Amino acid sequence: MRVVFAECSVEYSGRLDAYLARAPRLIMMKADGSVLIHSDGGSYKPLNWMSAPCTLTEAEPSEEEAEIGVEQVWLVANAKTNDALNIKVFSIIEEMEYQLGEDPGLVKDGVEAHLQELLAEQVELVGPGTRLIRREFPTAIGPVDLMVKDRDGKHVAIEIKRRGEIDGVEQLTRYLELLNRDPLLAPVSGVFAAQEIKPQARVLAEDRGIRCLVLDYGAMKGTDNAEDRLF
Template sequence: MRLVIAECEVDYVGRLTAHLPSARRLLLIKADGSVLVHSDGGSYKPLNWMSPPCWLTEEPAAAGSTAEGADPGALWVVTNKAGEQLRIRITEIEHDSSHQLGVDPGLVKDGVEAHLQELLAEHVETLGIGFTLVRREYMTAIGPVDLLCRDPAGAAVAVEIKRRGEIDGVEQLTRYLDLLNRDPLLSPVSGVFAAQQIKPQARTLATDRGIRCVTLDYDALRGADDTAFRLF
């Protein structure tokens, strides 16, 4: 990631046009190609940005195009595949540094998905009568499956647990199933997508791929009430 603090003005040219007058701002150039323009207040959101795929080029600024009395500086042009441009005219750079952040593990919401996994492992019969737990966090080459279970017939079942079930979670479970079904000691392996709330698009995709969806009641898992789980 590159961090630049600079006096600059910004124009967005595309389906809409927008202009930011000259001021000191933070410019973020991320490894994924995105470019974001931030101020020091008002909101956590950038004032303007360009999402990837996009390309940044630096061009000499035309004489007289910067603020009166300032020396011409660099003109950064960020262009996306639709031809839209974020044009950042820099008058003065106060700070410019690059940093390697590495691969981010993603946001883990403490006490939600982890607790759901722990509770469902303790009450694996929620998935169906006769289900048994093999182990939690069953490791694969691309990461751990939340639960590996056996159904009443003894067949392996991979369970992916989410607080909110979305398409990404179904895709994640699909990748796990593809790997697990290559193991002759486990195959055939079926899948269960379990979440407190499952979006309709995710449910449709899961059903199309032969993955069963289970809607979880967190309070019922904790024993707070006797509400039965809904199996779909």
């Protein structure tokens, strides 16, 4: 990756035309060929960018450009479209280059697979006496996250989401309609479990006789210490 702090202006041409007036900015040129132009604000989003694959060509400024102080002209062209960036560099403040190498990728914590695994191990959070029958219980329209039996021996289908919304309730409703056609399983009740359940989803679930269960991921994982809480 090449990182350049420079005073520059930027002209973009392609699907539309855009212009960034002369100002100090950060220019990032990644190994995959993408180019991103940042200011000291706007969070993570660049002011302008060119996605890979693209090529960068450095050229001498024209006489007119040199007269206004342009020292270098960087032309960034996309290999698949007519999109282009014309970066006019008035001065380079600082520059560095470093090979980052292959990135192992982002590992997300608290995704639905983790919640399913933890709830399967701590299934009594659903209710005292609950026991696990199977994770990913198969049906003709897809697997139910958890199938358990309550203390009375009745089947309970559990749908797990990180954020519980109406779509999740509808999904569990379809599973329950199908499962309750099987005389070996019926009656099957439902539990909608999530770290956060939207009010509309809760209302819909309760209207359909589905119980809602809010999951405390930190406590389930063992990273939430009650002694550290203020309340």
